[in-house]
Amino acid sequence: xxxxxxxxxxxxxxxxxxxxxxxxxxxxxxxxxxxxxxxxxxxxxxxxxxxxxxxxxxxxxxxxxxxxxxxxxxxxxxxxxxxxxxxxxxxxxxxxxxxxxxxxxxxxxxxxxxxxxxxxxxxxxxxxxxxxxxxxxxxxxxxxxxxxxxxxxxxxxxxxxxxxxxxxxxxxxxxxxxxxxxxxxxxxxxxxxxxxxxxxxxxxxxxxxxxxxxxxxxxxxxxxxxxxxxxxxxxxxxxxxxxxxxxxxxxxxxxxxxxxxxxxxxxxxxxxxxxxxxxxxxxxxxxxxxxxxxxxxxxxxxxxxxxxxxxxxxxxxxxxxxxxxxxxxxxxxxxxxxxxxxxxxxxxxxxxxxxxxxxxxxxxxxxxxxxxxxxxxxxxxxxxxxxxxxxxxxxxxxxxxxxxxxxxxxxxxxxxxxxxxxxxxxxxxxxx
Numbered sequence: 068x069x070x071x072x073x074x075x076x077x078x079x080x081x082x083x084x085x086x087x088x089x090x091x092x093x094x095x096x097x098x099x100x101x102x103x104x105x106x107x108x109x110x111x112x113x114x115x116x117x118x119x120x121x122x123x124x125x126x127x128x129x130x131x132x133x134x135x136x137x138x139x140x141x142x143x144x145x146x147x148x149x150x151x152x153x154x155x156x157x158x159x160x161x162x163x164x165x166x167x168x169x170x171x172x173x174x175x176x177x178x179x180x181x182x183x184x185x186x187x188x189x190x191x192x193x194x195x196x197x198x199x200x201x202x203x204x205x206x207x208x209x210x211x212x213x214x215x216x217x218x219x220x221x222x223x224x225x226x227x228x229x230x231x232x233x234x235x236x237x238x239x240x241x242x243x244x245x246x247x248x249x250x251x252x253x254x255x256x257x258x259x260x261x262x263x264x265x266x267x268x269x270x271x272x273x274x275x276x277x278x279x280x281x282x283x284x285x286x287x288x289x290x291x292x293x294x295x296x297x298x299x300x301x302x303x304x305x306x307x308x309x310x311x312x313x314x315x316x317x318x319x320x321x322x323x324x325x326x327x328x329x330x331x332x333x334x335x336x337x338x339x340x341x342x343x344x345x346x347x348x349x350x351x352x353x354x355x356x357x358x359x360x361x362x363x364x365x366x367x368x369x370x371x372x373x374x375x376x377x378x379x380x381x382x383x384x385x386x387x388x389x390x391x392x393x394x395x396x397x398x399x400x401x402x403x404x405x406x407x408x409x410x411x412x413x414x415x416x417x418x419x420x421x422x423x424x425x426x427x428x429x430x431x432x433x434x435x436x437x438x439x440x441x442x443x444x445x446x447x448x449x450x451x452x453x454x455x456x457x458x459x460x461x462x463x464x465x466x467x468x469x470x471x472x473x474x475x476x477x478x479x480x481x482x483x484x485x486x487x488x489x490x491x492x493x494x495x496x497x498x499x
Contacts (some may be wrong), residue, residue: 068298068327073341076270076298080170081346083215084267084295087172092273092302093331094181096159104273106179109152113145133236146230149180153227157182163332165190166339167272171215174261178274180227185220195220200254201232202239202246209257212376221258244280247287254288256459256476257373263289263480266384271299271324273331276314289480290322297324300334360388361414361493366435370423374459378417378482385486410438415489416454420473422462440467452492457485 068076079085095102098111110129113136117123123132136145161183168187177184188195196211199222213219224243225232234243246252253259261267269290274281276299285291299318301311318324327334363382367375375391382389390409410416416439418424424432439454447453456473458464464473474481474488 072298072325073338074345075296076338077342077345079268079295080172080270080342083171083173085172086261086267086269087167087175088269088271088274089175089177089179089184090272090274091178092275093163094159094179094183095161096156105153105156105181109149112152113148129235130237130240134238137236137238142236145235146233149233149235150227150230153181157186159183161187163335166335168193169339170342173213173215173218174258175213175218175220177220177222178224180222180225180233188218188220193218197222197226198255199223199226199229199232200243200247201225201229201252202234202243203231205252206255208370209255209373212257212373212380240280244283247284256371257377259288260374260377260480260482264381264482265292265294268293268295269297269299269324271297271301272335273301274299276301276318276326277308277311281314282317285318285322293323295323297322299324299326300329300331301326302328302331357386360386361489362388362390362412363415363417363489364390364410364413364435364439365417365419366432366439367419368421368423368427368430368432371419371421371459374421375419378419378485381482382486385490387486387489406435407438410435411442414493415452416443417485418454418456418465418468420456420458420462420465420468421460425462425465436465436467451496452488455485455488457481 076085091106092104094105096105096108097103098108106129107127110127110132113129113132114123114126117132117135117139123135125131133145136148159181164184164187168184168191175184185195185197193215194217196213196217197220198207198209200206202225209219211217211219222232224234227233234240247254254262315326319326365375365378365382379389379391390413392406418436418439427433444454454468454471456464456468456471457476458473459476461477474485476482
């Protein structure tokens with residue numbers, strides 16, 4: 068990496084725009100004198116149990132070996148063996164994890180079901196939140212947003228706490244891809260928003276870009292079209308590996324990912340050194356809201372608070388002045404008076420429509436909408452706006468809002484469109 072690469076990466080980590088992607092080659096253990104990835108060790112142990120007559124082509128290919136294991140034993144046996152394997156290693160320590168855990172990553176995607184990085188975060192006095200994708204059944208909407216002190220670790224291929232969620236065999240992988248593509252279940256809204264945010268970039272460490280399915284996965288997760296460059300570290304064992312070289316060309320061109328073939332330990336050590344030298348203990352920068360920024364009330368159901376917080380952060384970064392109850396209400400404030408006064412004075416009122424909001428036959432959120440429509444919207448002449456409905460899942464539009472144009476977030480991230488809609492309306496008003 069040249070100095071410019073290091074500077075870009077350090078800056079994006081410091082500003083909270085870098086999503087850390089921990090691949091299957093990161094979690095390692097010394098085995099027979101050499102450090103090997105845990106998934107490779109698991110594959111070897113399963114291969115030993117299957118014996119020489121099991122027609123195994125590659126002893127290090129976990130998906131292939133797990134497929135054979137399920138045929139000979141059962142899926143539940145494979146899940147039990149995997150859960151036991153990682154439980155025995157939950158106290159492993161790794162310098163790579165420790166160095167990365169000391170840096171301010173707010174969101175980490177883990178491609179293995181180990182808890183090494185979570186333990187490293189705790190050792191750095193952080194309180195991580197975790198969750199995982201389960202391709203066999205529904206997933207929970209994430210109720211928290213990752214921060215530098217409380218980073219969010221998401222297990223993309225399942226977690227041993229939920230053995231049914233683990234993606235191990237070739238069949239598991241195919242079913243996982245079908246589930247992600249068909250959105251049954253969908254990736255949680257918070258994650259899909261983070262992935263599709265063009266201001267975010269990625270640091271892929273040992274993610275295995277030789278694997279064909281990563282093209283599908285990153286395409287579905289809308290990880291392309293970045294404003295800045297992402298980085299990927301892959302240790303290339305065979306310089307003539309045409310599959311890897313083809314993958315490099317594809318991801319460099321389509322996803323702006325710059326690849327480096329370097330020892331993982333050396334890379335992370337240098338990254339930690341440069342981060343400490345250039346940033347040290349400086350607090351992460353906070354964007355200033357312009358004095359003339361249009362103010363925006365974010366109306367949402369309590370179940371959608373993670374998405375509302377995402378709106379809050381993006382509005383602030385986009386030069387708006389957002390109002391969100393958990394951010395603005397202080398102890399001792401009179402709730403009714405404060406909410407009503409705020410709706411009376413803000414410039415715009417964004418309604419986050421969802422199945423959770425649709426289900427609220429009674430609730431305070433209905434009162435907020437009624438106040439906005441009766442006291443403000445009724446006074447606004449077309450084509451100007453006050454109430455801006457958005458839709459974040461497959462819900463029916465609220466009857467009171469059907470006559471207003473809704474911005475649909477269900478198929479793709481429309482954050483830029485939403486912010487532009489508000490800013491354009493404000494400019495149109497200012498020209499009068």
